[in-house]
Amino acid sequence: MTTAVLTGARGPLGRRVARILADDGDVTVVLLDDVLHPAAAGPPELDSADVVVDLGTSDYDSRAEQRESSSEFVAATLAAADQLAADQVVFVSSALVYGAAPNNPKPLTEDAVLRPDVEFVFARQLASAEELVEQWRRARPGRATSVLRPALALAEGDSSRLAAALVSGLGRRIAQADPPSQFLHLDDLAEAVALAVRSRLDGVFNVAPDGWIAGERVRALSGERPRFPLPERLGEVVSSLRWRFQRGPIPPGLGSYTQEPWIVSNGKLRRAGWEPSVTNEQAYVEATEAPWWTMISPKRRQELTLGLGVALGVLAAALGVVVGRRWWRRRKAV
CATH class of the missing domain: 1.20.5 (Single alpha-helices involved in coiled-coils or other helix-helix interfaces)
Incomplete structure (x- = not known):
């Protein structure tokens, strides 16, 4: 029997992972959402655990709501893993850590250099969090860490504000070519987390559907808007105003992820036994509302x-x- 402690589990991904693992008769699931303030959340009623699953460090909405940094959350999760004498940590990061650049390979593999946008603090914090997880693994022989780097993950009614902002910008640049995109369903991401727990995966794994969607196809799915050529600087100002007034303030540095490619390969995770059940297009259509002009x-x-x-x-x-x-x-x- 495997005991799995889930930190940051109150979000849409956490609910899915908890449900999948609870249905597995070989895994006992314990929820510890507020790892930074365990006294307030109520610590788990156990002295030890086999694996600690960090679902909160990459939860942009929760970290913003609690005004906590991702670095603080992962450090607290690793401290909890030490306290519970766990020998495995499953850490959900993001493909955002690769950064978006015109010279990125299509697709990126797990051995690619991490180049998160220097202006996007959240992506840089996730890259630093991965380093802390690796340090934890090396601190004691026999430890295993599963670092998952999902593509843009979403689901109907459960997409984060960050995902909504990215979706809003993809495929809608003014008079410019659009990069290819990937859309991962939260159900498939939850299955990847569950596989990491059951199979004790060790290493870094990208999580993404098969292939990707060309920028032109994303534009068609979103409902192509009339485009008029504008000077580059003026286009940036217009885009900034659209972000602010239509979707609210957007984290600095996010724009590059809507302008350059950062698609990833799922080959390594597939070889470990994972298979996506939802395509890029299906995930996108389910999680977004088609504008009236698409009809x-x-x-x-x-x-x-x-x-x-x-x-x-x-x-x-x-x-x-x-x-x-x-x-x-x-x-x-x-």
């Missing part, structure tokens, strides 16, 4: 766009006439 045929959208352009032209001409008349009247009055 309109491409020809009709083109007609509406042209009609809008004509209407704007007529309006501009009418305004010009009105302004011209007022100017002429003022001149005659003088």
